[in-house]
Amino acid sequence: MSDKIIDGKLVSEKIRNVIKEKAQRIQKEFSRVPGLAAVLVGEDPASQIYVRNKRRSCEDVGIYSEEHKLSESTTQDELLSLIDKLNNDNKINGILVQLPLPSHINESLVLNSVSPEKDVDGFHPINAGYLFEGQPKFIPCTPHGIIKMLEFYNVEIEGKNAVVLGRSNIVGKPAAILLLQKNATVTICHSRTRNLNEVLKNADIIVAAIGKAHFVKKEMVKEGAVIIDVGINRLENGKLAGDVDFDGVREVCSLITPVPGGVGPMTITMLLWNTLKSLEESIG
Numbered sequence: 001m002s003d004k005i006i007d008g009k010l011v012s013e014k015i016r017n018v019i020k021e022k023a024q025r026i027q028k029e030f031s032r033v034p035g036l037a038a039v040l041v042g043e044d045p046a047s048q049i050y051v052r053n054k055r056r057s058c059e060d061v062g063i064y065s066e067e068h069k070l071s072e073s074t075t076q077d078e079l080l081s082l083i084d085k086l087n088n089d090n091k092i093n094g095i096l097v098q099l100p101l102p103s104h105i106n107e108s109l110v111l112n113s114v115s116p117e118k119d120v121d122g123f124h125p126i127n128a129g130y131l132f133e134g135q136p137k138f139i140p141c142t143p144h145g146i147i148k149m150l151e152f153y154n155v156e157i158e159g160k161n162a163v164v165l166g167r168s169n170i171v172g173k174p175a176a177i178l179l180l181q182k183n184a185t186v187t188i189c190h191s192r193t194r195n196l197n198e199v200l201k202n203a204d205i206i207v208a209a210i211g212k213a214h215f216v217k218k219e220m221v222k223e224g225a226v227i228i229d230v231g232i233n234r235l236e237n238g239k240l241a242g243d244v245d246f247d248g249v250r251e252v253c254s255l256i257t258p259v260p261g262g263v264g265p266m267t268i269t270m271l272l273w274n275t276l277k278s279l280e281e282s283i284g
């Protein structure tokens, strides 16, 4: 059954090798190293793990990285002034503000303050706009990673019914736009969707990004569907679980991403990709 697995680690490794080679070439030719700054406000344990993984991955491919860990009580002005400094720092090509931010901070104000040229998350309205009109500059990392995995496994997207579960700005909305640009017929489902089971059962591709452990069950999935599981849910026993009931669904689907080892590594890889791209564009 392992032939049904979409191996995010494998696809990541291939892309990271390309990033590493390109970074080495740029260093030789231009004496420049791509640089990423990650900003973390507060103590959210999941965010701390993400940021730590990002740092390690940067080291592996030759990207300089900085972490700015700020306390939960950091004011919005303090955060904005750090971002301003990073916007003007030549060592830094990519700025990532880890979400979620504490509730006293206005998230969209902060994301809008990141220079669009260094917005490696693709969350600035200018980059969201470019994506919307089909001329993306920085594509949000998780949806970008999803498309790369589908391409690597030669999954046909054109003309297929793609159902995206979840409508977040980070995953659901940009994933839907990218699938649409690949000529899928896209449906976005969310907490108010009425005929969810019916819609899902008709899907050739399902992207599950709702943050509910084991939500998508075997009975909801069409025979031969391709399943992308974005969920990272911590169960009471401490184990990680996706939004998809993996053991059941793998019996009926044609391809499925595991959790962990599917979407997760690809998100970080596409962040590295965007950081390199930012440096490449600044060199011209």
Ligand code: GUN
Pocket: 096, 097, 098, 099, 100, 121, 141, 142, 170, 267
């Ligand atoms: N929190 C969860 N996913 C992400 C992401 O892709 N980028 C940022 N900045 N924060 C996140």
